[in-house]
Amino acid sequence: MTPETSEKARTRPPVAQVEEELGKKAFKLSEWMAQQGIFLFTAVLVLFAVVFIDGFASLPNLTDVFNRAAPIGIVAAGMTFVVISGNYLDLSVVAQVATAAVVLIAVTNAVGLLPAILFAIAIALVYGIVNGIAVGVFKANAVIVTLSTTFIGLGVLRWLTGGSIYFGDSDGPIRTFGTTRIGPLPLAMILFVVVTLLLSLVLTRTNFGFMVRAYGSNREATRLAGVNTPLVVIGAFTMSALGAMLGGFVLAAFSNTAVSSMSDGYDFRALAAIIVGGTSVFGGRGSVMRTLLGVVFVSVLTNIMVLSGLGFGFQQMAIGLLIVLAVSVDALARKTRVS
């Protein structure tokens, strides 16, 4: 069949000839900012800090900054799976981090380290499965579900602990983990980097990670490709839960104590790192390495503010502003992409 003999060929001009000219898409600042901005901004910020901030560019300060970023960084790396799957965020990390920390210390004191870790893993799986079933199977809104599971989780924790503080053995394995350094590098910071790399590989190289990205990009197309989509959502929330658990371990190890209120604000701070890194809240776009970069950016910015003597209130305001900016750029970039 030649185009000339088809009726449509005569009556309808080929639409796609115009589109055929690929790669000539106009440069969009918002899209560039959303995709590449973080690299430039991080570089500029670090350069600024090195030049203008006294005490920033010293090895002790830098290792301290990244060591302290480890718990939130690990939580954010796990939560990245939920964000990329297009389910906004996992607010229940607040309850999960605190629960993991309390379980690690209290159960280790009572029974031993290994039972404590196994118990914490079991709790993480319950969180992942409950959140995942509500969101993936029943199609409930992820924000409301995880807000509720936070409430449930913190409620149970406070009910059982009465809000008391748990102290670890002063020369036990938890304490050792929190203070050990390999050369100049703290163990927690190394764990942070290793977990990030591992989760990055899971997201980019495994069948599971691929389905998470595909689901976040287009749920219906992914379902119609024969993917068991509820299982993908359960998997994403389980990754987030495991990240929150590890983050809770590290947090507990730092002070060798645990209390139900120790993870306040972790939901928002993890989200800040993810979004600033350039992972889209609309799902489908982003990576764990970007989250790492986001953690670096937020940590350096916070450190600059601390070294400049700006108080906690100011820091909080600045991070809030940063998020509004980042999500607006993300939305703007998406709008120009779609139209």
Add this chain to the structure above:
Amino acid sequence: MTGSSESEHAGRGATATSTPIIEARGIVKRFGGVVAVDDVSLAVAPGEIHGLVGENGAGKSTLMRVLAGVLAPNEGSVFVDGHQLDPGNTREALEAGVSLVHQELSLVPEMTVAENILLGSTPTRAGFINGRQQRRIAAEALEEIGVTVDLDEPISRLSVALRQFVEIARAVARKPQVLILDEPTATLTPAETEYLLDMLKRLASRGLAVAYISHRIPEIFAICDRVTVLRDGSLVASEAIGDLTPQSVVQHMVGRDLQLDLESRRQDPDIGDTVLSARGVRAPGVNDIDLDVRAGEIVGLGGLVGAGRTELVRAMIGADPRSGGDTLITLGGTTRRITSYRAAIAAGVAYIPEERRSDGLALTMTVVDNIALPNRSALSRAFVLQRRRIAEFATALATSVNLRPPEIEREVGQYSGGNQQKVVLAKWLGREPDVIVLDEPTRGVDVGAKVEIHRLIRELADGGAAVLVVSSDLPELLELSDTIHVVRDGRIVGVLSAAQADETAVMALASGQQEVDVA
């Protein structure tokens, strides 16, 4: 089929019997490079019911939306009572008395009947909603169209038919001079349809000008004074109803000058045993359908938009839930019942959905990722994706479907519609499917890509696959299919072999015109 009046004098511009209240002159509307309406003029007089017919995509709805100021035309103007309307100004068109009853229902389900009828023109007093006046105007509008319904009932609790009438009441409440209805009977039963047609005649007898879009020829002959036929955006006939017959209208719709490329039809296809079989399949919009597709056969599903073809194929393969019936797939002597969509995929089904962008592709992902998606298990080892194998696999498929340019690392969203559809095909070809279900496989696709997609579909059938194609593009349906099943109102109303099928036969079945012959 013989048309009694086939005068081709039908010029540009209708001649109304009395002074027209609304007049469109030389309307041209383009979407991108596609001309949806091509230099069409139309006039409707007070008291006249003007029928507008044409195939799917002929430009009827677009023209009416231009008339109602919803769309701004590229050329031409609309006049109401001699005054030229500001193009694309919906508010001005409304104030001039042009009311459009939308094809898709545009009611707010959670709000009451009265609130919906006054939506957008809610009466207020000192900033507060004037509930009494709202109810009074709503009651008047409902009385005018002769429908009784509780004003305080939320829309969500009304039947589809009642919602349609509320929609009409909403248009009537604005005291229009011109009422435009776009396929209002698509979801109605015969009795409800009859009621609606009587209502329109009553409204017209009080001096309202009515423009009425319908696929259903019998309705047109029941109420219209004049009929305008559009084909591929152009006006092909505009005549008084007395000068037309159902047959001549159908012939105008499909066009006698249509040249089918029948040589590209498959000659003596090698057809085997039944592979895909629907038994009494029921779903919303699908009434107890039996359908068989054999190995090596291309079965086409013809019919008008909204006839239930998409619903049928989706229910068959489990993409949407069935309310009854079974789908069986028989391969290599074993028959399997298809109980879920994933079971269908596992049994060798490939489904190319109607909505490519929303259902077929992950647009923000690359070509290689999209192709890998349904094939991921075969391309991973111990849960880890074999990236090099995937790249080779995707490159081979992209080449076989002739993706241009064949850059597999490019985001799919950056490709043209035709190339995107090739990616959808490629991702399923990799599974070497035994059953392929395609819904509007070439919609929005350029001519070159269309030819290639047709070639791929024929090759799949030649390779022994059972192919089921839904197409609203009549030439495509006729050129591809070995057997055509025509669907209307969720039922198969006729089965035509390739030899029997032509555009008038399909259209006559699809539009219900044959029922007129019987009656």
